[in-house]
Amino acid sequence: MSRTEFSLLRRRLLGAASVVVVSAPWLAQAAPQGTFIERTLHKPVPGGVAVVDLGELAQAPHVTFNGYRVLVVRDADQRWKAIVGIDLKTAAGRHGLTVQGAQPVSFQVGSKRYREQRITLKNKAHVNPDPQQQARFEREYKEQMDAYASFRPEGPSNVVFDKPVPGRLTSPFGLRRFFNGEERNAHSGLDFAAPTGTAIKVPADGVVTIVADYFFNGKTVFVDHGQGLITMYCHLSAFDVRKGDTVRKGDVLGRSGATGRATGPHLHWNVSLNNARVDPAIFIGAFQP
Template identity: 65%
Template structure:
């Protein structure tokens, strides 16, 4: 009887040691535009891993197992994907399918639907700047992975919506919109370094914050910017204020989250993901 009881207890402890931690339960939504949490081989030092040729965020969950937190591009088809480890091994994880709804927007400024040739050079230059910011990978550990809401207010436009401007289809919605009054302070959802600010054709006044290891936030349509590139911001630090600059029909905050260079659903990081 004692041997049987000991066996049962060992089994319980073994299951507990491999149970998903809080971060896995929060973030593991492996869909196009989502996040996959992948368990890694156990070792003393942090493993290294890449996905789609880019380094990924790695943390030690609950002080025990190493996990990779992998951003999945919105165009990724359902099926098997490969995580490449630093030792040459591969780990396979599965991406599930997800359907996204449509959004139809009417803009009075027709150039924001079909820009004039003279505006295209500006748009390309700004795109290159922003892609470089999204591609940044710094060694710092994010201060928190359950992110704070950058502004109070309801979620007004979900991530991944297929968007039609004046009836013409454009890129899917790459972030999360918050309905908030003009002038509402925008706060950093986690600590980080401001790596880019600017006034852009589509995004208006924009701020990029590097939270560490490829986790990047972008905030746009601001009425004003209160920080500059190189500034360190604490969690909750004010970045600027809500506005309607750029391609916007009214005051709101558009918040992007990028992980290993892929735009992913910010709702995942605030516990608001809808399967």
């Protein structure tokens, strides 16, 4: 599929209903080797997404993976599909979904090797925080983990996204990160070059669940898009929303900056499914195998 065809198909999908239903006959014909959602999002590797066929059921089934509810949509072929987030630490091999009232369904996870990145920080506290800073980080971390684990039954308005900022991609998802020579958690999001003050636009409808200034992440916004699809935006210079706001695709959440643990102005963007951080590049057609 060409980049132009991809862009056209994506634009036509971005206004879907709260439960994503893609049923136009022309769309199924345009993707003979799988429906658009499958061809776009199915990247079953650690840190990726598996699109799993659940069949032609009368209604959306209740599906869990590793104890967390999974996003379920009806695709162009009128079959229900589970859109499963795969954690970076997931081992290659067969994995199973629990489907309420039905037999378990399995899918295959492949392997993927991620690069390393070494960063020098002037603020040594952002490498080894003191006890007070560590206590602050732990409070903030719990708040974020609770937000990632939430599940609203209402489905997302769309599952294929426009970029939240127009800048070029810089640090990719999954990098093994070394700060001042010390290894830390792998990069759990995707970075965009964005001069301070650039508008950050939400790529799907949702509810704002966090607006906070964090020790590592700086000024941060979380948006709950429904059914466990959560996005996070970090290092902002300013906010344009408040906690509890309802936002629509294209609304401005805030402005890019360099707050928190950042070496320069940029946007760090996370996407989470069923409490697993996954590669945001998948959702904007920029995934690199």
